[in-house]
Amino acid sequence: MILVNTETVPGQEIVTLVGLVQGNTIRAKHLGRDIGASLKNLVGGELRAYTELMSEARQEAMQRMIDQAAALGANAIVNVRFTTSQVANGAAELYSYGTAVVVAPVAAAAE
Amino acid sequence: MGIDLFFGLVLPVLLLVVGGAVGRLKDHRHEASLRRREAELAGFVVTAMPRIPGRPEPVRASLVLGEVVIASDYGKQSVARLRNLVGGELRSYRRLVDRGRREALLRAVDQARSRRASGIVNARFETSMITANAAEVICYGTAIGD
Numbered sequence: 001m002i003l004v005n006t007e008t009v010p011g012q013e014i015v016t017l018v019g020l021v022q023g024n025t026i027r028a029k030h031l032g033r034d035i036g037a038s039l040k041n042l043v044g045g046e047l048r049a050y051t052e053l054m055s056e057a058r059q060e061a062m063q064r065m066i067d068q069a070a071a072l073g074a075n076a077i078v079n080v081r082f083t084t085s086q087v088a089n090g091a092a093e094l095y096s097y098g099t100a101v102v103v104a105p106v107a108a109a110a111e
Numbered sequence: 112m113g114i115d116l117f118f119g120l121v122l123p124v125l126l127l128v129v130g131g132a133v134g135r136l137k138d139h140r141h142e143a144s145l146r147r148r149e150a151e152l153a154g155f156v157v158t159a160m161p162r163i164p165g166r167p168e169p170v171r172a173s174l175v176l177g178e179v180v181i182a183s184d185y186g187k188q189s190v191a192r193l194r195n196l197v198g199g200e201l202r203s204y205r206r207l208v209d210r211g212r213r214e215a216l217l218r219a220v221d222q223a224r225s226r227r228a229s230g231i232v233n234a235r236f237e238t239s240m241i242t243a244n245a246a247e248v249i250c251y252g253t254a255i256g257d
Contacts, residue, residue, distance in 0.1 A: 045181070080174055
C-alpha cells in the first residue's frame with residue numbers, strides 16, 4: 001500500500017477513485033502513576049515513554065486506515081492527513097484519513 | 112511551624128531553582144543538538160509545497176512522520192502561572208514548542224533519508240496537548256526520490 005500526503009503519486013496515474021478511508025484509535029494519555037514522568041515534569045525535555053505511546057497509537061490508526069483501503073481493493077492512499085484531539089478528560093483520539101485510489105504506472109495507464 | 116515553612120516556601124523555591132536550572136541546561140543542549148543536525152541537512156529540501164520547483168518529477172514517494180512529546184520544566188511552569196495573571200506571550204513556551212517542531216521535522220528527515228529520499232514535500236505540522244505541561248508535535252510529509 002503506497003501512502004502519500006500529496007494529491008497524486010509521482011510516476012503513477014490514478015485509474016480508479018475508491019473513496020475516503022479512515023482509521024482512528026482512542027488512547028488514555030497517561031501512563032499511570034509513574035514516578036519517571038513526574039520527575040521529567042520537573043526538569044522538562046522530551047518524554048520518551050509518551051512519544052513511544054503516541055507513536056504506537058498513531059501506527060495503529062494508520063494500519064486501520066490501510067486495512068480499510070485494502071479491503072476496498074485500493075493499492076494507494078493519497079492526501080493522507082492526521083489529527084489529534086482530546087475527546088475525554090485524559091484521553092486523545094488519533095485520527096488519520098485519506099483518499100483510497102487504484103494507481104498504475106503512467107505508461108500502463110495510457111494503454 | 113518549621114515544617115510549614117519548609118513545605119510552603121523552601122521546597123517550592125528549591126524545586127523552582129533546581130527545575131529551572133536543569134531545565135535551562137537541557138534547553139541549551141537540545142538547541143545545540145538541533146543546530147548540529149540542521150547544519151547536516153545541506154541540500155535536503157523540506158517544503159510545504161506539493162513539489163520542489165526546478166527539480167525533475169520524482170519517481171518514488173512515501174509518507175514520512177516525525178513525532179516528539181516535549182515537556183516544560185518547573186521554572187517555565189511557575190513563570191506561566193504568573194503570566195496567567197497579566198496575560199501576554201509566554202516566550203519560553205514558544206521557544207519550547209518551536210524546538211519540538213524542529214525536532215519532529217528532523218525525525219521526519221531521518222526517516223526520509225533512511226529511504227534514500229532527496230526531499231520532503233507537502234510538509235505539515237500538528238501540535239496537541241498531552242498533559243497540562245507536555246505537548247506532542249508531529250511533522251509529516253511525502254518523501255520523494257529518484
